[in-house]
Amino acid sequence: MKNCVLPWVLALGFALLSAGMAYQFILRGNTLTLVDQRVAVVLSAEERALVLSEMRDFLDSVREITQGVVEQDTATIVRAARAVGRESAQGVPASLMGKLPFEFKALGLKTHSAFDELALNVEQMNSVESALPELGKVLNNCVACHATYRLAITENAQGSP
């Protein structure tokens, strides 16, 4: 009966090795984040979802503004830009604001303000072309922030500083 133990030990060893390899494989996935030089902002899953939903609103406004320029439609441009202006940022919970680095908040605010500025330019000059210089500034902010920051979730913050 004692002789039967050895195969079990071997099987257990093999199972542990497989688990270890699987773990290693998952970790290797994570090491991708280690070569990513961006700063990880660690948020709860809900906070991350809120930030990403705001991001999708940004992209949608950029799309609408571009379409407004093509269709020579100032009203669409003004509406789309104001939808993501400073006012839209007021609903962000203080707890989330507290987790964002100062520069992140500054860049975010600058982006909201640039959308307001864009709306004002188009309104005052009543020309769709006046949206473009401000849209360029907006996109510089998108690119600058994306190059610097990424989001991580508290429960899964491996690889983050």
Ligand code: HEC
């Ligand atoms: C203050 C910083 C900041 C600014 C400004 C910013 N973003 Fe983002 N954005 C982020 C971060 C951080 C992520 C998450 C990236 C990651 O975790 O890899 C993100 C993700 C996104 C996503 C993916 C959304 C999803 O559901 O996964 C889109 C789309 C996006 N941004 C669009 C934009 C656009 C368009 C602008 C400019 C109008 C913009 N962002 C400006 C920080 C910013």
